[in-house]
Amino acid sequence: MSPVSFKAACPDCDARFELSPSALRLAIGASRRTTFYSFTCPECGMSVRKPAGERIVELLTGGGVRTLRLHSTV
Numbered sequence: 001m002s003p004v005s006f007k008a009a010c011p012d013c014d015a016r017f018e019l020s021p022s023a024l025r026l027a028i029g030a031s032r033r034t035t036f037y038s039f040t041c042p043e044c045g046m047s048v049r050k051p052a053g054e055r056i057v058e059l060l061t062g063g064g065v066r067t068l069r070l071h072s073t074v
Contacts, residue, residue, distance in 0.1 A: 004063040008039060008048075015043035021064040026052060029070040037065070 005018040019039055026037045037060055038049045052060065061067055 006060070006063065006065075010041035010044060010046055010048055012046040012048070013041060013044040015041060017042055021060075022066075024060060024065045026057065026060045026065050026067045027070055028052075028057060028067060034070055 004021055006021070006024060007016070008019050008024075009016045019042075023042075024037055024039050027035065029035045032051065032053065035052050035057065036049050037052045037056065038047065040047055
């Protein structure tokens with residue numbers, strides 16, 4: 001079985017690359033606006049944050065990406 005990797009792109013430098021699960025972070029909030037994944041671009045060092053819909057959440061959690069569940073303070 002081959003190791004899991006995720007294709008990603010940097011909006012700052014337009015580089016395209018593959019990342020291991022350990023290079024990604026997933027935050028699951030109470031809404032779509034507060035659910036996102038993040039990584040650091042290996043080309044330019046830019047911190048990237050992108051929205052994560054249900055399918056992305058499913059793929060990332062299934063692939064072993066570390067997940068942080070954000071709790072509402074209301």
